[in-house]
Amino acid sequence: MSITEAVQNDQEIPSFPFDDTFSPHSSERLAEYAREAPAIRVRFGPGQLPIWLIVRYAPARAMLADSRFSRTRTLDFSPPLTAGQMPDPNSMLWLDPPEHTRIRRMVNAGFAHRRIERMRPWIAATARARIDAMTAQGAPGDIRTLAFHLPIEVICQLLGVPDLDREKVRTWSESLFRFHLDPKGAAEGLFALYGYMGELVRARKAAAGDTHSPEGLLDVLIAAADDDGTLTEPELHSLAMTLLIGGFETTGGVISNVITTLLTQRSHWESLVADPSGMPNAIEELLRYHPLSMTFPRVATEDVDLGGFVVRAGEVVVVPLAAMSRDPAVFTDPDRLDLTREPVPNLTFGAGVHHCIGAHLARVELTEVLTALIETVPGLRLAVAPAELRYELKAPIGRPETLPVVW
Template structure:
């Protein structure tokens, strides 16, 4: 075994292990995961770009126990390959291209500012507060809810649904966790079907309305494809963004000179966002399956073999990044793979960048003296890397 994804020491800081693996070879076989893992930037980029390695969805079994979870993924842009992927991306991009990021940008900055003020008030009342609770977790949910047009009264349901469903992507999930994920998926599917039906009757300026209406000639998204798209946006948009903000603020507070640098010069926000995505990747592993015999960095794959890009390892590759273990909010260029590469490059990347920048701007301008109140608690999961708590004071 090249690493133990359940080892608390590894989960705390996987990067020295990744560095050792990179020095030995760009690709390694991992017995317990049952797949090859690419650890160099070049090998990970090859995994993400190689058209002989695709996203091939295999239903969670027993199929009868996971109807909703499987429905979401059978109809997901992320889990499809051309020609279906080409069709889905064309339709979804057309809906996204109707100005949603520009429409939401000032609103996101306003909401982030209000949440930072709430964090400041909580700190003033109790000497410290959890940054995840007050800003990092609720902001992405509010943004996705506003994007989709979810009514305010229903928004508290989104985060628990997302948190439950994404547990299914970890290795070794116990049966009770899988049952909770399926229940959440079923509830979310039912909710989105009802919301899409309402928007078809009374369209708004939200993305669900645009996904209902989008056409390419006579082609349109099916009801299942629309639901799969909306759930993908919530899970990817929420989980990745909350963890970039959490991991990123922690990195800034532990590298105080970089926090102070951003406080002094908020014009560094665009490069700071990219550096925080690179420095402590919120998604550590992205899996592909060989559709035909191929090779990655000299590692041979037969059709059906699986291989994963370890994005956290790619992000610390000294062949690409000078002093990769150093946090540098002015780093440029910064060719991280945090949003993927190739045909599966994240369609929501522009919106995610706006959210992260808004959160950082609100914090450095309203709470310039922010610091850790005590050691944060990290989630005991490998694929999705994040924190359970981030106690801060000012």
């Protein structure tokens, strides 16, 4: 089947995403399909393209690690994405090896564990400053502000975005992921952000070699590009955008959902307050329980048997990561949150060459936010009944619209 072929004989198959695909709670539709087969056919996006939706862990992991599945080929059919994920042929998100390998290798050093660990004290201090600002204003507070402000501050710090510019960068970035509520505002935010990042790249290139100028990851990439010429200016611009947007929305959504779950299932919150030494295990379980929403589409470049079904050359495959974290073949009693669960390798951050480059940074941010909260406001609790919370279910990661708390 060609990836541009219209739906003809597949009119009866369901349309994806489902109503609960982006919910932070377990998807009943995905669980139902996973009980029946490892993958199903669905219609996807505005063109209602027939694709494979993998709903079990084993074939999903195999597909994500298989070089016969291409991200670049998906650009042929303009995959439906959010305004913040517009397909960009210069972005490493859409590249296959060896082009992807070339750019990823240059970025890896910026996200190395040692570099992120050097940032940990700053991340912890920034989280505490945000919490102090919330408590100073008095209860109730909206902790969702903390969840989304911290990640944008962290990624701006990592990239080297000047302090004075960070608030407008945050405002533009947030608008991208409210495209379903304000498409015009999202488009304007995207245009402004692209323009700003282009100006920043040019400014940092002009300041290269200035010993009085602070150095961020952007400066490191510029220096590497100038040294060997392996990174073009469009690629550098695109990379800056990719890192900025990728380091903001997903992390903010996960932090919001983790805090909501801990305060809703309050015994888990109290267990961390009583014994913070359990935090490392808890972080892995919470990330399993609240993974990213789904992977980017991929196209098979040849026929591939994934066990129980064959993806033909030219067919499209998507993996909803939430289903992978609830596969009973991998996780015992998967719908139960167990902060003492022995960690099992999961697909929260994807797998293969496109495994999330910011995985360790996200873990550090989540750890430091929760640590700061249990030490600063151990009595934190929801200001409303859990049933009163309203969720944004069309965002890339479904999360509460607001998260009112008292302490």
